[in-house]
Amino acid sequence: xxxxxxxxxxxxxxxxxxxxxxxxxxxxxxxxxxxxxxxxxxxxxxxxxxxxxxxxxxxxxxxxxxxxxxxxxxxxxxxxxxxxxxxxxxxxxxxxxxxxxxxxxxxxxxxxx
Amino acid sequence: xxxxxxxxxxxxxxxxxxxxxxxxxxxxxxxxxxxxxxxxxxxxxxxxxxxxxxxxxxxxxxxxxxxxxxxxxxxxxxxxxxxxxxxxxxxxxxxxxxxxxxxxxxxxxxxxxx
Numbered sequence: 001x002x003x004x005x006x007x008x009x010x011x012x013x014x015x016x017x018x019x020x021x022x023x024x025x026x027x028x029x030x031x032x033x034x035x036x037x038x039x040x041x042x043x044x045x046x047x048x049x050x051x052x053x054x055x056x057x058x059x060x061x062x063x064x065x066x067x068x069x070x071x072x073x074x075x076x077x078x079x080x081x082x083x084x085x086x087x088x089x090x091x092x093x094x095x096x097x098x099x100x101x102x103x104x105x106x107x108x109x110x111x112x113x
Numbered sequence: 114x115x116x117x118x119x120x121x122x123x124x125x126x127x128x129x130x131x132x133x134x135x136x137x138x139x140x141x142x143x144x145x146x147x148x149x150x151x152x153x154x155x156x157x158x159x160x161x162x163x164x165x166x167x168x169x170x171x172x173x174x175x176x177x178x179x180x181x182x183x184x185x186x187x188x189x190x191x192x193x194x195x196x197x198x199x200x201x202x203x204x205x206x207x208x209x210x211x212x213x214x215x216x217x218x219x220x221x222x223x224x225x226x227x
Binding site: 004040041042043045056090092098099100101102103104105106107 | 153155157161201204205207214218219220
């Protein structure tokens with residue numbers, strides 16, 4: 001069982017909708033990540049939070065807005081998405097961001113109509 | 114940017130056979146890691162390697178950190194049906210001691226025939 005919990009597991013939204021993806025971990029990790037994964041491709045890094053501060057933004061469009069309310073929670077707010085944004089969105093955490101040992105959640109499968 | 118070349122892209126093998134896959138890079142990494150992803154799941158860490166030349170085993174899995182720090186391989190011995198999935202190599206580096214960056218290979222899809 002994964003110790004990183006993501007909700008919802010599946011999400012279908014229109015291009016004018018506003019929705020959020022949520023991620024939670026209780027391992028005491030201080031780094032949390034959002035990855036985007038298209039079919040048959042590796043995960044692509046979107047954002048990294050380290051000690052609740054945004055430390056990496058991989059030039060992600062502003063229609064994706066991350067938020068880290070506390071060290072256990074990570075949100076990804078979605079607004080005015082495009083169909084090409086449909087993908088599996090993976091949340092991950094690591095102890096302090098200095099190693100590549102990431103714990104991934106099961107992902108949120110997003111479909112944009 | 115940094116890229117990892119992972120091969121083979123896919124493998125179809127008979128149950129009981131051994132499997133080998135590898136990853137190369139033009140850049141050096143501090144850490145090499147191997148992840149496995151099952152359908153509908155997130156990647157799961159299999160093995161992490163921290164020193165050049167390091168050889169590490171985890172059950173039927175064996176991985177090595179290349180001596181040049183630019184490559185790694187993963188071997189799976191006596192494959193079983195539950196080994197099916199996509200295997201990703203990943204390289205990790207720490208620029209200037211700040212937040213690390215993890216680069217994934219394109220993956221090796223493993224299919225096992227019972």
